[in-house]
Amino acid sequence: MQRQPSSSGTQEDNEDSMFxxxxxxxxxxxxxxxxxxxxxxxxxxxxxxxxxxxxxxxPVRRADLVKHVVKDYRNIYPEIIKRAARTFEQVFGLKxxxxxxxxHTYILINNLEAADKPSPVECPANxxxxxxxxxxxxxxxxxxxxxxxxxxxxxxxxxxDSGEKHDEFGDVxxxxxxxxxxxxxxxxxxxPHTEPxxxxxxxxxxxxxxxxxxxxxxxxxxxxxxxPQSWTQLYREAQAxxxxxxxxxxxR
Amino acid sequence: xRKSRRNEEAPRQNGSADFEASPVGLQDGHDDNDTGRxxxxxxxxxxxxxxxxxxxxxxxxxxxxxxxxxxEEANKLFKDVRRAREAALDAQLLVVxxxxxxxxxxxxxxxxxxxxxxxxxEHLLSFMGLNRLEDxxxxxxxxxxxxxxxxRDAWHRLSRRVECCFRTAPSFHYxxxxxxxxxxxxxxxxxxxxxxxxxxxxxxxxxxLKKMEESHQEATEKEVERILGYLKTYHQDxxxxxxxxxxxxxxxxxxARTVENIFHTSxxxxxxxxxxxxxxxxxxxxxxxxxxxxEAASSSSRKQCIISISPKxxxxxxxxxxxxxxxxxxxxxxxxx
Numbered sequence: 001m002q003r004q005p006s007s008s009g010t011q012e013d014n015e016d017s018m019f020x021x022x023x024x025x026x027x028x029x030x031x032x033x034x035x036x037x038x039x040x041x042x043x044x045x046x047x048x049x050x051x052x053x054x055x056x057x058x059p060v061r062r063a064d065l066v067k068h069v070v071k072d073y074r075n076i077y078p079e080i081i082k083r084a085a086r087t088f089e090q091v092f093g094l095k096x097x098x099x100x101x102x103x104h105t106y107i108l109i110n111n112l113e114a115a116d117k118p119s120p121v122e123c124p125a126n127x128x129x130x131x132x133x134x135x136x137x138x139x140x141x142x143x144x145x146x147x148x149x150x151x152x153x154x155x156x157x158x159x160x161d162s163g164e165k166h167d168e169f170g171d172v173x174x175x176x177x178x179x180x181x182x183x184x185x186x187x188x189x190x191x192p193h194t195e196p197x198x199x200x201x202x203x204x205x206x207x208x209x210x211x212x213x214x215x216x217x218x219x220x221x222x223x224x225x226x227x228p229q230s231w232t233q234l235y236r237e238a239q240a241x242x243x244x245x246x247x248x249x250x251x252r
Numbered sequence: 253x254r255k256s257r258r259n260e261e262a263p264r265q266n267g268s269a270d271f272e273a274s275p276v277g278l279q280d281g282h283d284d285n286d287t288g289r290x291x292x293x294x295x296x297x298x299x300x301x302x303x304x305x306x307x308x309x310x311x312x313x314x315x316x317x318x319x320x321x322x323x324e325e326a327n328k329l330f331k332d333v334r335r336a337r338e339a340a341l342d343a344q345l346l347v348v349x350x351x352x353x354x355x356x357x358x359x360x361x362x363x364x365x366x367x368x369x370x371x372x373x374e375h376l377l378s379f380m381g382l383n384r385l386e387d388x389x390x391x392x393x394x395x396x397x398x399x400x401x402x403x404r405d406a407w408h409r410l411s412r413r414v415e416c417c418f419r420t421a422p423s424f425h426y427x428x429x430x431x432x433x434x435x436x437x438x439x440x441x442x443x444x445x446x447x448x449x450x451x452x453x454x455x456x457x458x459x460x461l462k463k464m465e466e467s468h469q470e471a472t473e474k475e476v477e478r479i480l481g482y483l484k485t486y487h488q489d490x491x492x493x494x495x496x497x498x499x500x501x502x503x504x505x506x507x508a509r510t511v512e513n514i515f516h517t518s519x520x521x522x523x524x525x526x527x528x529x530x531x532x533x534x535x536x537x538x539x540x541x542x543x544x545x546x547e548a549a550s551s552s553s554r555k556q557c558i559i560s561i562s563p564k565x566x567x568x569x570x571x572x573x574x575x576x577x578x579x580x581x582x583x584x585x586x587x588x589x
Contacts, residue, residue, distance in 0.1 A: 051424035094421045108421040115416050129418065130410035134376070141367040143358055149309065150369055157373035158380075159402055168407050193347055195305060215417040223375040231367070 019066050022075050030076040042073045043083045050084070050096070054108045057183040059206070062104035099184060099205035107184065109210050127168050128175070132185055134158065135176065137216050139201050141234065148188070148199045151176075180204070213238035290338060296329055297341035304348045311352055319352055379413070380406035475512070476519045483526055484540045494537040497528060507563045514559060528557075 022030070031039065049069045053060050066074050073080060085096040088108065095111040098104065138154055139146045152162050160166055162173045169175055177199075180186045184206035191198045203211070214228075217238045221228040229235050300322055304311060311318045326345055333339050377400075384400040403409075486495050501517055503509035517538065520526035524541060531537050 054421055055423045055425065057420075057423075110419040110421045112419075114419050117416065125408055125411035125415055127407035127411050129414060130407045133410065133414040133417065138367075138369055138372065141372075142369075145358070147355070153309075154369040154373050157370065158376060193351060210419045212417050212419070216414075219414065219417065220372075223372065223379060 019063060019074065019077075022077060024078075027076050027079050030073075031079060034073075034076070039073075039076070039080070039083070042070065043080050043087065045069050046080055046084045047087055050088075050106070050108060051092075057107075057206070059099060059105040059107045059184055062106070065106075097209055099209060105184075105205075107206055107209065109206075114212060114215065131155075131160070131169060131172075131175070132180060133216070135180070135186060135201060136203060136207055136211060137220065139203060140213060140216060141220065141231070144202060146201050147191070148201060151201055185210075208241075212242060214242045289332070290335065293329055293332060293338050294341055297326070297338065297345055300326055300329075301341070301345050301348055304345070304352060308352070312355055319349065319356065323349060376410070377402070380410050382406075472516070472519070475516045479513065479516045480520055480525055480540070483520070483538065487540050494531050495539060497536040497538045500538055502566065507566050510561065510566055514561065 046065065046069050049065065050060055066077065070077055070080060081096075088094040088096050089111055093111050094108045097107055097109055099107050134154065135151055138151060142150065155162065155172070160169065160172055162176070164172075166172050176186070177188045181188050181204065184204040186204045186207065187202040188199050189202065191200055213234075217228040217231065217234055221230075228238070304319075304322055307318070310316060311322075322345075326342065326349070330342050333342060381403045382400045383403070483495070483500065486500070497517075501510060501513040503513060517526065521528060521538075526538055527541050528536055528538050
């Protein structure tokens, strides 16, 4: 059970690493001591923090949120998160998702279903999306795990050499193995017993939430001029994942 | 001597004519040949391990049996392994080989239809608008690999197509600059209100007065220009002798005309196109201002002077009697620079 924290700095620093979720009764008692305006204000601050962090697509850790924004209101933390999630849905059309229940990390994704076709408006698209698609697509088609060489070789055929600076992407290796990993689009895991050291790519937690396997398979079908169903197992997997993401799940 | 003894013994022990091996575990293996053989085994194992590691891609390809060959080779080697050191190498090779085997097994995953990243890359290049160069010579060899160039917007094209696969939250950015969330200050509102009625009032008037105003303005402007023209002409005729102001404005035949002349001349002076000054006899004179002087004049101090004239004085003046003190009955101000 968490004691009510004092506002001294050092105590806060120690406590946010050991932050435990307050109980319902604690939350109730906490709310009674605050005015609705105060709770709203704190909720707004949390929302702004998320929105700014989302610019770089870096996940938000609960510990940071509590330390930098929630602070003295940590005893009503669950209530604040609940309200923030509701505001994201109703005001912004976004979904607050806890991608790592163990480390308590959150991301924002679009609550609206992606359009079926590209937008008719000629708005510029981020080229990194194409690169990400290639890596995620190949990884998915290869069963979810793929050796890094496969990816580097495929990219090379697309004129993207991990050893050279690319016109569009710059330091490709850094972009793929650091930025995309930090954003949780990819996982870049070392394979044991390999000499020289090799890694494998997997889908990251953000990709699991944000990316539609069904839509990837659909595009693959178009490219290869075959039906998505021709990849039987992958098709089944894609259907399963899209139905699970459609069902609503409120995250804390 | 020892060697010869071993040579005699060797055939009895293992029957192989190629090499010698010490019996299992019992002998220390001090024999050179034995050590050599073990070294050889270890070296071969290391070769095999290297082969597997360096040629991963080849060994993974379903079209070759290279992995099987390596394993068969290892089996042969193992027959002669007697010591822990070589056995350890064998174990290491096994780890590497089974790793590869697992990978090969996972390749069988995509049932129904295989997925070939090379073909995928080719399809993507076409989608991104690759311009394959028409090259008769180098075509078959470098099919697709180095030929052709990707258009600049290749990756943008792909990104646009795959955007719909992503449910990315649009990034939130603050608007540049700030704005007041409060309603605008009342001051602005009253100004707008004041402007509105005057505009309307003006709208009613123009239809009636417009014509008159125009004729008035036009007439005045025309006259002023006419007077300026006369002034310039007189000045040009004799630039050195000053033009007497009274001579210039007085019309002997009409008082009204004289008043009008004074009126129009005052505009010239106001606009800095003409200047008045007192000559040596302290009589007022008028002269046009030169082009270059106009700017200089604007910086000099401004003076005001009132000139008044009445019909009586005008008569007197016509009678060639100039007086310095003239009173004008109408209120016309002459601005002198």
